[in-house]
């Protein structure tokens with residue numbers, strides 16, 4: 001759930017199956033996780049994000065994959081940056097911006113932090129399932145993770161060039177100014193060559209994965225992240241609260257489409273924004289299972305079954321090109337049938 005789009009691939013967050021460190025090769029169970037924290041946020045805000053992450057790890061550890069490492073970046077006074085899960089190198093990075101200290105620990109703050117950590121848990125679990133059962137899908141994950149890392153590098157390359165230009169502003173001695181300008185010109189040149197190389201590599205990966213459409217993948221990730229948030233908070237409006245901050249609704253994404261008290265139905269669903277594409281499936285899981293006393297204490301298990309159904313569905317759609325651009329309504333109907341098939345027996 002990003003508030004704005006910043007990368008070449010679309011939204012900074014979640015445009016791809018990001019691979020939590022080691023989740024592909026070793027399924028990390030239990031709640032042990034190395035957590036590092038940075039950012040200009042207050043000590044209280046940082047402690048709160050860390051607490052939410054640790055509690056979520058412990059809550060979901062029996063059923064979802066807990067990545068071995070995570071870095072949390074907590075930024076104060078900020079509502080314009082996208083809140084995001086970014087994969088930088090081997091340690092996944094969660095960016096949690098907040099407006100002011102009054103927000104810390106509140107519904108919006110909690111919703112943002114848990115949704116982003118939910119991406120890590122949900123996607124890590126999807127990947128572990130794919131690695132075990134669906135080799136084609138696992139290979140596709142790998143390629144798209146690589147493309148995502150390259151896209152991040154392209155973005156960072158641009159940011160670094162901008163930072164160097166900023167250096168010029170403070171320079172007063174003319175010789176020094178000229179020296180910095182020359183350095184920038186040299187760096188720009190070498191960066192551009194690097195960036196062009198990365199862009200060519202991304203194109204190759206896209207081609208090798210049949211240009212499988214982005215929403216097809218990201219929709220499942222958003223669904224899992226939303227379910228993790230609702231399960232942990234017990235609040236069916238948790239995502240809605242994260243999107244309507246300071247009385248201002250997020251402009252890019254319809255908040256009501258993720259208010260799960262509204263009971264979204266697949267019939268006639270046309271929302272194709274990746275964040276809300278599978279909202280009827282999320283609504284179904286919440287109404288049919290989270291609210292059922294037989295499942296209420298086993299929400300992590302329910303989410304695991306949703307991830308199993310999602311991996312199965314993704315694999316089928318990956319192998320059959322005719323299923324790649326289906327309507328939002330049909331995508332929800334397919335997934336709901338698979339979820340029910342897994343949970344009906346209970």
Ligand SMILES: [Zn+2]
Pocket residue numbers: 001002013014115119222225
């Ligand atoms: Zn998201």
